[in-house]
Amino acid sequence: xxxxxxxxxxxxxxxxxxxxxxxxxxxxxxxxxxxxxxxxxxxxxxxxxxxxxxxxxxxxxxxxxxxxxxxxxxxxxxxxxxxxxxxxxxxxxxxxxxxxxxxxxxxxxxxxxxxxxxxxxxxxxxxxxxxxxxxxxxxxxxxxxxxxxxxxxxxxxxxxxxxxxxxxxxxxxxxxxxxxxxxxxxxxxxxxxxxxxxxxxxxxxxxxxxxxxxxxxxxxxxxxxxxxxxxxxxxxxxxxxxxxxxxxxxxxxxxxxxxxxxxxxxxxxxxxxxxxxxxxxxxxxxxxxxxxxxxxxxxxxxxxxxxxxxxxxxxxxxxxxxxxxxxxxxxxxxxxxxxxxxxxxxxxxxxxxxxxxxxxxxxxxxxxxxxxxxxxxxxxxxxxxxxxxxxxxxxxxxxxxxxxxxxxxxxxxxxxxxxxxxxxxxxxxxxxxxxxxxxxxxxxxxxxxxxxxxxxxxxxxxxxxxxxxxxxxxxxxxxxxxxxxxxxxxxxxxxxxxxxxxxxxxxxxxxxxxxxxxxxxxxxxxxxxxxxxxxxxxxxxxxxxxxxxxxxxxxx
Numbered sequence: 001x002x003x004x005x006x007x008x009x010x011x012x013x014x015x016x017x018x019x020x021x022x023x024x025x026x027x028x029x030x031x032x033x034x035x036x037x038x039x040x041x042x043x044x045x046x047x048x049x050x051x052x053x054x055x056x057x058x059x060x061x062x063x064x065x066x067x068x069x070x071x072x073x074x075x076x077x078x079x080x081x082x083x084x085x086x087x088x089x090x091x092x093x094x095x096x097x098x099x100x101x102x103x104x105x106x107x108x109x110x111x112x113x114x115x116x117x118x119x120x121x122x123x124x125x126x127x128x129x130x131x132x133x134x135x136x137x138x139x140x141x142x143x144x145x146x147x148x149x150x151x152x153x154x155x156x157x158x159x160x161x162x163x164x165x166x167x168x169x170x171x172x173x174x175x176x177x178x179x180x181x182x183x184x185x186x187x188x189x190x191x192x193x194x195x196x197x198x199x200x201x202x203x204x205x206x207x208x209x210x211x212x213x214x215x216x217x218x219x220x221x222x223x224x225x226x227x228x229x230x231x232x233x234x235x236x237x238x239x240x241x242x243x244x245x246x247x248x249x250x251x252x253x254x255x256x257x258x259x260x261x262x263x264x265x266x267x268x269x270x271x272x273x274x275x276x277x278x279x280x281x282x283x284x285x286x287x288x289x290x291x292x293x294x295x296x297x298x299x300x301x302x303x304x305x306x307x308x309x310x311x312x313x314x315x316x317x318x319x320x321x322x323x324x325x326x327x328x329x330x331x332x333x334x335x336x337x338x339x340x341x342x343x344x345x346x347x348x349x350x351x352x353x354x355x356x357x358x359x360x361x362x363x364x365x366x367x368x369x370x371x372x373x374x375x376x377x378x379x380x381x382x383x384x385x386x387x388x389x390x391x392x393x394x395x396x397x398x399x400x401x402x403x404x405x406x407x408x409x410x411x412x413x414x415x416x417x418x419x420x421x422x423x424x425x426x427x428x429x430x431x432x433x434x435x436x437x438x439x440x441x442x443x444x445x446x447x448x449x450x451x452x453x454x455x456x457x458x459x460x461x462x463x464x465x466x467x468x469x470x471x472x473x474x475x476x477x478x479x480x481x482x483x484x485x486x487x488x489x490x491x492x493x494x495x496x497x498x499x500x501x502x503x504x505x506x507x508x509x510x511x512x513x514x515x516x517x518x519x520x521x522x523x524x525x526x527x528x529x530x531x532x533x534x535x536x537x538x539x540x541x542x543x544x545x546x547x548x549x550x551x552x553x554x555x556x
Contacts, residue, residue: 045084045108055081057092057106060292071099076296079106104285107293109300146221149304153220156297160208166286167201170194173273174266174280184265192252192485193284195245196238200287203235226314229298233321239291240329240478244336246288248485253281291329294322332480335362339482342388343494349395352407358487361388362480363471366464368457373449378431380451383408387464389471390414392439414472415443418465437462 048055059077063070071092073079079101083091089100175194178185210228256262266280275283298319305312339362346357365387372394373380384405386393392411398404421436428438429449435458439448452458475481 045081049082049084055084056109057081057090058109058296059106060289060296061105063101063105069099071097071101073101075292076299078109081108104289107296145304145306149221149301152297152301152304153215153223153225156225156301157211157215159293159297160204160211163286163290164201164204164208166283167197167204169273169275170283171198171201173275174269174283177265177269177272181265184262189252189256192245193249195242195249197242197284197287199238200242203232203238207232207235224311224314225301226298226311226316226318229294229318230314230321233318233325236291236294236322236325237328239287239325240332242287243291243329244332246284247336248483249284250281251489253284292326295319295326298322328478332478335480336482336486338363339486339490340493343490345386347491347494348405350398350404350406354410356487356491357388357391357393358482358490360390362482363389365389365468365471366460368461369453370461371451373429373431373433373451375429378429385450387413387461387468389468389475411439411448413465413468415441417442418462420462421449 045055057079059073059075059079062075063073071079071094073094077094079092079094081090081092082098084103086103088103090103090106091098092101175190175198178190178193207228210231211225214223214225214228216223257266270277270280298315302312302315302319305315339358342357342361342364345364346352367384367386370383370385371380372383381396384395384397386395390413392413393407394409394411395405396408398406417440419438419440421433421438423434423436425432426436426449428447433449433451435452435455437450437452437458439450441447450461452461
């Protein structure tokens with residue numbers, strides 16, 4: 001299948017195109033993923049629905065949409081699946097709202113027999129679910145709640161074993177073979193494509209062994225698995241690095257698979273390892289899905305665990321711990337998504353000087369108007385200020401078009417000390433001030449004086465400076481950083497948008513088709529929905545100030 005020999009680099013460049021074109025192609029392409037359940041699960045779902053059974057699924061991620069033919073929901077919401085004939089898009093209902101939603105955003109509920117009205121409610125005070133239907137079905141001296149707990153425990157164990165097999169297939173079926181072909185892959189490329197998945201594989205092998213030790217085969221509902229999640233909560237943070245790298249992996253795969261040689265190679269790897277019919281990018285998505293699934297599984301396990309159960313406190317603590325892990329990963333993902341917005345903001349500023357904002361910063365903390373007072377004549381200037389982590393950027397508004405900003409200067413916040421100034425005459429500047437504060441440079445002893453229009457504005461700025469230092473410290477503790485590749489890609493994209501003079505339009509190939517249907521139907525050739533890049537779809541064009549307001553944690 002694969003021709004041996006050195007790779008023709010000239011041919012690769014010709015086939016793929018420039019790096020700028022590649023990045024744009026990736027961002028605007030229909031690079032999608034299918035539902036991990038496969039055809040068997042889909043067939044079973046449709047049989048249940050056709051038999052009149054009600055099938056429920058839980059949302060793994062938020063699905064935010066502006067299309068009235070799509071069903072929006074939050075992570076953790078329960079959706080009634082009404083049609084699963086299409087592999088990638090299902091039709092569902094939440095309360096009185098119906099619409100299409102990506103199948104890969106949900107997991108099927110373990111206990112389908114549980115009444116819907118009871119499901120969203122959390123257990124309080126250890127009250128038993130008195131579902132008579134469940135008691136009749138399970139009987140044999142075991143309560144409905146015990147049987148429900150057995151179902152959840154079995155799902156946790158079985159999905160962990162399946163997940164380990166996926167990871168093993170990736171490491172042995174793909175990475176091992178890629179390393180044999182130094183003529184096709186550099187170590188840097190392999191690091192980009194597979195991230196730290198080998199570290200995840202080693203971690204998960206230890207984790208599944210710990211789970212199996214706690215698994216009670218004879219009486220699964222008595223299993224005590226909560227302590228396993230608590231033991232590994234710190235190690236699970238390695239998923240953050242993987243999730244952050246995942247968009248880069250998708251782009252590199254998109255670039256390589258434009259060359260037939262790589263397409264044949266990856267397919268040969270899959271066949272030799274006897275892996276299921278999912279492309280490599282689909283396999284690489286599984287760790288992202290897995291870490292998001294743990295809080296849902298633990299929430300369901302806690303619901304069916306009596307407070308008197310020996311595992312109750314550990315499961316409760318494990319749920320909070322895994323929520324924190326997922327929250328950390330989501331926060332890092334949000335930060336990475338923000339760098340595109342920061343790059344676009346910088347490209348809109350006229351007369352920019354010096355290094356890009358992204359060289360040192362990745363978060364806009366706060367922005368607003370201040371009066372800056374400068375030495376030696378105590379000259380006052382009305383300016384717009386943008387506080388990022390590590391730096392404060394100063395801009396001037398255009399006199400006629402107030403939405404146009406000109407770059408003026410920036411201040412390094414790492415050297416600054418914030419001083420609150422009382423209303424009255426300031427000794428350093430020999431003028432009367434109101435709602436003022438100073439930035440004092442510890443290295444040069446320079447002092448910058450600022451005045452806000454209102455006392456509440458001043459307090460917001462002082463709070464924002466505290467948040468900036470807290471964010472910098474947190475990034476140092478957690479090791480958060482943006483790679484050079486990510487910075488370059490963000491600036492390339494922003495440059496293209498700036499040159500064309502308008503943001504890129506939202507591309508939804510199926511949308512026009514759906515809107516023409518009196519009764520919406522789904523074409524079998526419908527492109528699949530991408531999962532990792534899309535906690536929220538791209539919005540339609542908005543003006544500069546709306547973009548900035550979405551970045552700031554609070555508004556003026």
